[in-house]
Amino acid sequence: MAEELFIGLMSGTSLDGVDGVLADFSGERLAVRAHATATFPVSLRAELLALNTLGGDNELHRAALAGNGLARVYAGVVEQLLADTGTSAAAITAIGAHGQTVRHRPGEFDDVGYTLQINNPSLVAELTGICVVADFRSRDLAAGGQGAPLVPGFHRALFARDEQPVAVLNIGGISNLSLLPAGSGTVLGFDCGPGNALLDHWCQSHIGQPFDTGGRWAATGRVLPDLLSRCLADAYFAKSPPKSTGRDLFNPDWLAARLLDGAAAQPADVQATLAELTAMVCATELQRHGEGIHLLIVCGGGALNDHLMTRLRALLPAVQVLSSAERGLPPQQVEAAAFAWLARSTMRRESGNLASVTGARGARVLGAIYPA
Known part of the structure; x- marks a missing residue:
């Protein structure tokens, strides 16, 4: 059976860096072929933490540059996974790149609220040559859900x-x-x-x-x-x-x-x-x-x-x-594998949320696709 390969990337609220896995979904059970990690540069971690605090100056500019920095760390983890396994970029169906959550306010302010993940999935796609799936939470919020947890x-x-x-x-x-x-x-x-x-x-x-x-x-x-x-x-x-x-x-x-x-x-x-x-x-x-x-x-x-x-x-x-x-x-591989699984669901046009968990009005296909 041909391999069905996805990469999942996770940078969570601990802000300790990025975990990535190369996951094969071709068998009866998920098989993780490789795991790689990268710590955040000190300046990037400090900026991501600062952007999670209300009241900062020039946030749009800083968030855009932080997204570029995060994309470069993501691309480095992808490069490591491919090198460790001798896998070509062309063999990977997609990367699930969640982004770094800096604000999460579902249902507030206007009954929809918002969730904000800093990321630049276009840059990840450009640097890796692989299709990227990102922005997993927004659709669930739009459907009345919390947008979390998605795992x-x-x-x-x-x-x-x-x-x-x-x-x-x-x-x-x-x-x-x-x-x-x-x-x-x-x-x-x-x-x-x-x-x-x-x-x-x-x-x-x-x-x-x-x-x-x-x-x-x-x-x-x-x-x-x-x-x-x-x-x-x-x-x-x-x-x-x-x-x-x-x-x-x-x-x-x-x-x-x-x-x-x-x-x-x-x-x-x-x-x-x-x-x-x-x-x-x-x-x-x-x-x-x-x-x-x-x-x-x-x-x-x-x-x-x-x-x-x-x-x-x-x-x-x-x-x-x-x-x-x-x-x-x-x-430390579970959440990264979850976003590989969510990316696979998106590419297959299958729902990724559970309405019983998030409170959304129903099942939704999550994520936005950035082709290679």
């Missing part, structure tokens, strides 16, 4: 089991949960709240590291009950799905507003509390909406955080908590 359909294709319901938890900058019924029931999915974004911010600010490797620093601290309570009191956590969020809400200003005793708090204790916040909101949402689910598959960078995984297992004693690596796909 539950892929999670269903990859991880669902006929004999038992399964939950898939992606912990990137924001955490999102997919609830997959046994058989052909209705899939649910939504953003739980903060994942690594606040943890990474606090870590960078206090120990100068981009993230807390393995959660080892958080494990040295103690949870601050008052701070945790103030965080958990945010109205987002009480909302019912469909719901989605991002750095628009869960950002350093949000944390500072709740860190009333920040001058007296030990930094390691705040880190421990933020880790507990992430674990608690994920566990609570699974308990609220995932009745009868006893298997949780965790992906994203959070799956590599041993402390977070330990806390999830403690908070969910009746649930088997596994890394996606134990189900055949390493945690």
Whole structure:
């Protein structure tokens, strides 16, 4: 059987860089042929983070140039994937290039709202010579949906089991949960709240590291009950799905507003509390909406955080908590593979959203195509 090759690229809310996979869809199951990563240049990361903050100057100009910079990083990852596998650009059907979300305000202001991903897919197509699919979220918003999360359909294709319901938890900058019924029931999915974004911010600010490797620093601290309570009191956590969020809400200003005793708090204790916040909101949402689910598959960078995984297992004693690596796909490859899958859906004129997840008025073909 001929290979059916797509490339998926993912740069998420953690802002730690780009993950890319070369995925083959010709078999019964997705096969990842290669995985490549690239960190963002320091100046590009700083600009992307700044553009996610309201009130900046000259944003249109800066966003356009940041899109060019992101496109060049994307093209570098594609080049690496092709070189590592000896694959020609002509053999790739399309690249799924999600872009970098800097604003996500579905349903606000005028009942439609907007979601904004910085990107220059035309430049990616020009630099790689490969068809690019981008702008996956806008059509779902136009149809009344949240535009996120978009990965539950892929999670269903990859991880669902006929004999038992399964939950898939992606912990990137924001955490999102997919609830997959046994058989052909209705899939649910939504953003739980903060994942690594606040943890990474606090870590960078206090120990100068981009993230807390393995959660080892958080494990040295103690949870601050008052701070945790103030965080958990945010109205987002009480909302019912469909719901989605991002750095628009869960950002350093949000944390500072709740860190009333920040001058007296030990930094390691705040880190421990933020880790507990992430674990608690994920566990609570699974308990609220995932009745009868006893298997949780965790992906994203959070799956590599041993402390977070330990806390999830403690908070969910009746649930088997596994890394996606134990189900055949390493945690940092899952979202990139999802956007390869979404690009394939677009090229086949198949719907990529699940209305039961996003709240859209129905299934829609997502994305815009930029031919090679």
